[in-house]
Amino acid sequence: MLTIIPDQHQRTLSMAIARGEFDNFKKLVEQNYLDVDAFIDNKNYTPVLMEILLSRGISDENNRLTMLHYVLDKGANPNTKCKAGYNCLHIAARQPKLAKALDLFLDFNGDVNCTDENGATVAYWAIQSFPWRTQGADRQVHLNLIERIVMLGASLDHKNKFGSSPRDWLARTSEDVKALVAGCEKLNPVYKPGTSVQPKFPTHLQNPEIAQKIWKELVPPIGQAGTVQGELLRAIEKLRDEAQRNGNINFSNSHKLLAQFISDSLINSTLFDKNEMAKIKSECKKLMKASDPYTEDDVYDYLTDQVCVFFQKNKDLIQHEMNPEIIC
Numbered sequence: 001m002l003t004i005i006p007d008q009h010q011r012t013l014s015m016a017i018a019r020g021e022f023d024n025f026k027k028l029v030e031q032n033y034l035d036v037d038a039f040i041d042n043k044n045y046t047p048v049l050m051e052i053l054l055s056r057g058i059s060d061e062n063n064r065l066t067m068l069h070y071v072l073d074k075g076a077n078p079n080t081k082c083k084a085g086y087n088c089l090h091i092a093a094r095q096p097k098l099a100k101a102l103d104l105f106l107d108f109n110g111d112v113n114c115t116d117e118n119g120a121t122v123a124y125w126a127i128q129s130f131p132w133r134t135q136g137a138d139r140q141v142h143l144n145l146i147e148r149i150v151m152l153g154a155s156l157d158h159k160n161k162f163g164s165s166p167r168d169w170l171a172r173t174s175e176d177v178k179a180l181v182a183g184c185e186k187l188n189p190v191y192k193p194g195t196s197v198q199p200k201f202p203t204h205l206q207n208p209e210i211a212q213k214i215w216k217e218l219v220p221p222i223g224q225a226g227t228v229q230g231e232l233l234r235a236i237e238k239l240r241d242e243a244q245r246n247g248n249i250n251f252s253n254s255h256k257l258l259a260q261f262i263s264d265s266l267i268n269s270t271l272f273d274k275n276e277m278a279k280i281k282s283e284c285k286k287l288m289k290a291s292d293p294y295t296e297d298d299v300y301d302y303l304t305d306q307v308c309v310f311f312q313k314n315k316d317l318i319q320h321e322m323n324p325e326i327i328c
Contacts, residue, residue, distance in 0.1 A: 002199050003038040005048070010040060017051050020058035022067050029074070036071040037080070043296060044244070045083035045201055049076040053088050053101060065100055078105035079196035083297070084244045085117025087196075093125035099141050102126075103148070112154040113194035117241070121194075123154035123166040127173060127181075143180055150184040153192030162221045204301045207308040214311055224326060228265055228318040232307045235262050238328055239287045240300040248293035254328040259287040261323070266306050271313050280306060 005013055009032055016025040017040075029036060039045045046054075049071050058064040072078065081087045089110045092102035102122075106112075112122045126146050150156070156167040170181055205211060211233065218230030225231040235258035242248055242255055263284035267277045283299045 002042075002045070002201070003035050004042050005034060005038050005040050006032075009034060013048070014040060014051065017048075017055050017067070018057040020055065020060070020063055020067075022063060022070070025067060026070060036074045037076045039082075045199075047076070047080045047082060047088070049078060049080075050082055050088050050091070053091055053098065061097060061100065065104060068101055068104055072104065072108045077196075078108055079111045079114050081114075081116075081198050083201045084241075086245070087114060087116070089114070089122045090116040090120070090125060093122050094129045096129075096138065096142065099138070099145060102145060106145075106148060106152065111194050111196045112149050112152045113158065113192060114196045115158070115160070115194060118162065119158075119160035120164075121154060121158055121160075121166065123149050123156060124158075124160065124164075124169065127166050127177065128169040143176065146177065147180055147184055150181055151187070151189045153190050155191055155193075156181070156185075204298060206305045210308040210311060211304050214307065218317070224322050225320055228320045229307070229311045229314070231320045232262055232265055232310065233304065235259070236300055236303050236307065240297075242328075243287070243293035244295050246293075247295075248290050250328075251290035251293070252328065254326045255290075256288050257323065257326050258328070259284050261326075262287075262303060262307075266303075266310060269310055269314075271310060272306070276306075 009028065013025065013028050013034065016028060028034065036048050038048060040048050040051050049068065052058070052064065052067050052071065055064070058067070078088045089102060089105050089112075092098040092105060102110075110122070115121055123146075126142075126149050154166070156170065157165050159165045170178060214229055214233045215237075218227050219225055219234045219237075220230070225234050238258055239255055242251055248255075263281050266272065266280050272280065280303070283302055286294045286299055
């Protein structure tokens with residue numbers, strides 16, 4: 001069952017977090033008996049803990065840690081994913097300034113083998129992200145974190161959906177990290193499979209089974225798909241991920257070309273009537289604005305449903321000609 005902060009408290013609680021007002025936040029929670037292990041909204045399904053972790057209004061990391069520790073003490077689960085498919089550990093492992101937050105999450109039973117939406121673990125991001133960005137005392141903090149993650153039973157050989165593992169990144173990292181991990185492995189840490197139970201979010205998809213079939217069978221781990229059916233779904237998810245996870249920070253001409261490809265392929269298929277074609281074109285245009293990331297799921301889910309129609313009505317797979325201008 002999904003627990004959502006009641007509508008009448010969502011805005012005030014979000015504002016207290018956004019402004020870093022711990023005393024006000026605590027007052028709201030305790031006077032209204034709010035469940036801090038809940039989601040703060042029913043659109044992106046962001047856990048309260050994640051809202052605190054990501055708040056830009058908290059400029060002092062010690063204040064952020066105070067608020068995080070408070071909700072963890074009251075039962076917030078650091079392993080719970082948002083609707084986009086990642087949790088607080090995945091975020092903290094990718095941002096050096098959140099190293100102390102990651103350490104805190106590990107104190108509260110952070111699952112080092114829980115995977116994100118792309119199948120990457122905390123160990124993957126810790127080894128891939130930290131060693132290249134830090135030096136001095138900060139670097140030692142991150143080395144200690146990597147050691148702790150490995151000793152907690154992280155799998156170094158778990159591959160994400162692109163076929164890359166923490167050990168692959170280990171081979172490319174600095175000598176001090178390699179030596180640290182080698183020393184840990186000599187102590188034979190016990191691998192602990194990810195056991196976190198994740199919530200099931202509502203979906204507006206009409207044909208989720210077909211969408212899953214296309215994704216599993218026709219979308220490759222990396223690069224463009226070999227079929228139009230597979231590339232259509234890959235394009236939708238690339239655009240969704242860039243908008244929802246990155247706020248279009250990395251939006252490029254490649255993303256615009258993906259949106260145009262979706263529009264052109266569906267409209268030119270002659271499978272849809274005039275009204276549906278107009279809607280497809282209109283919805284795709286919403287995904288072409290770098291400065292205005294579309295973060296709601298409705299457009300992406302609608303287009304996915306149309307791809308499912310396209311898939312069902314085309315008996316044979318259509319070969320996709322690779323576009324060298326698309327590099328995402």
